[in-house]
Amino acid sequence: MAKKVVIVGAGAGGGLTASRLRKLIPKEELEITVIDRDGTTDFQPSYTMISTGNRSPDQISTPIEHFTKIGIKPIKAEVKEIDPKNRYVITGEEKIGYDVLVLSPGVKFDYGKFPGSDKLFHFWDMHSALKLRQQLAGFNGGRILISVTTKLYKCPPVPWEMAMMLDHYFRMKGIRDKVEITVAHWAPKPFAMFGPTLSEPATRWIEERGIKTINNFTLRSIQADKNEITSETGESVKFDLGIVAPPHLPHDFISNNDDLRSENGWLSSNIDNFRTSKFDDIYGLGDAIAPTVGLGMAGVFAHFQADTVATLIAGDITGSYSAVPYNSLGLCAADLGHAGWIAYCDFGGKLRNQSPFPDCRSTGKSVLFKLAHPIYERYFLANVYGGWY
Amino acid sequence: MSTDSEKSTNDIVEELLPTIRTIKKLQESGIMAMIDAVADNFDELFNYASSMPLMDGISLLVKIAPMASVLLKSIDMDKLQKSLESIPWDRVAYGFNSITDFMAKDMEKVQIPQTKASMLRALGEIETPEMQYLLNIAIKFARRIMDDMENLKKTEK
Ligand SMILES: Cc1cc2nc3c(=O)[nH]c(=O)nc-3n(C[C@H](O)[C@H](O)[C@H](O)COP(=O)(O)OP(=O)(O)OC[C@H]3O[C@@H](n4cnc5c(N)ncnc54)[C@H](O)[C@@H]3O)c2cc1C
16 A cells, blocks of 8 residues: 655745655655645745845745646645644644654744734745835835844845845835945844855945944844834834844744654754654654754755655665765855855754854855856746646 | 648648757767756756865856956967967868878778787776777877878978
8 A cells, every 4th residue: 555645844845855755756655745834835035036026926936736747645734733643644624644744844933922023024925025025116215124033034144135135126226325224133243154254255245235234133122113123232223114034933733742842842853864853754854943953944954855855755665775865065046136146055064063153165246146046946846846837 | 720731830840850850869879868867866966966066166167267367368369370370280281181081091991800909908998899999090090190291291301
């Protein structure tokens, strides 16, 4: 009888695991089901471009129904609970059994954890990116502030990247002189989490573009009615348009489940085989495990983790192991508006606690590198859906 | 279907023929199979190729590119033209003639040896008849060029 793999989340980690597995094992031997709350696979790095009007939602988002074309069963539903002992995934309507479970549900935005964060704008999901787009289109001058509510959020360099994209946006609109762009961030320097090899050139470019930075700014409160935010040290910043990353937290069905969560409340996993600590038949990957394993929240991590997880599961099922070892390289193809920039880091040393920073380098800026983003965007969606997107 | 559209279908097929022939050749040569294998394993290729040394290589190319363009700009084109003019093109052309002549006349004379030469026996890797064929070509060709150059020198005297 065919084994059953259930995958929660059709994003970078879940979507790629599903399509990889389908290529590795035929339908007769393996039934693959993907459950997703929103019912789409989004190329999230392009949310910034949704906001600046350079992408439309249908260009970067594929409905999970397309999975049927490659022999994967899609279910649009929200997982509420997991019963690992009896091997069940429970949605509002159904109880779905599995032999192997893959969890890649990303993060939950918990606005309640940071009062006022729901009143501001952001680009960390499709709906919000579209709202920000409207706001930017009508913005004719004033102070734009970019900040983050939690230390961990999707794509660590994106606040500064977005600031550079907005710099370009308003230059093209011809009103850059009327717009003040500020990034207030907890880091001691822009891109500081990647070490000096990236943070030094990035800081220089940000200054050159006339973007203001307020470093070591850990957000304490948002006074949305006054258009003001305040830091832990009592420093306040006013704005006309506030773009603030919402609180990124683990999903309740993970943090409330002692069998699945690690000590910090995020999903349990490890970077050798991505199995949860208590259950061999449950794999965890992507943003949901980032705080547990000590990585940032990035699609490239989820991508390479999916390669390893899919080949490990295929090995479990077929009995022939040639799993792809986990590649801890991080790649970031940033579009800075006026140019593209590719940064790449080896996180191996950091993951083994041998160094405080990943070993990061960059190709330097070039207009040509602006193409890296759209090329990967197309590759990603085509790859998840077997060419159908 | 109307005759017009039939005609246009024929035209399309006619236009596609060279492409189809090329694809057939690519298939026969095994190149298609190679591309197929790369496409089949692209997931892993992308994973394995995403490495620090490879990315360093790309960075280096990006850094070298402006330098190369500076170097190109610093080349004195007049000098380059003069030195190109000073090359004895008749000799080069003569050499080139030798090659084409050799290909036309002597190529067929080289026989694929049926037995393995004892001299080559020790060298396992070049023991195959194909390798000997290539070696023979190389030897014959070198000899032919040398002979031609000798003749040229004699006529120049
Ligand atoms: C603006 C922005 C820019 C970014 N830029 C980059 C970049 O340049 N490079 C990079 O590497 N990464 C980037 N990222 C990060 C990257 O997109 C994420 O790290 C990646 O998508 C994580 O993959 P994942 O599978 O863990 O989660 P996701 O891709 O978020 O997928 C999670 C899926 O799970 C579903 N889900 C959630 N809860 C449930 C539930 N209870 N039941 C069922 N389904 C559920 C969701 O609907 C979603 O489809 C960026 C992200 C953003 C927002």
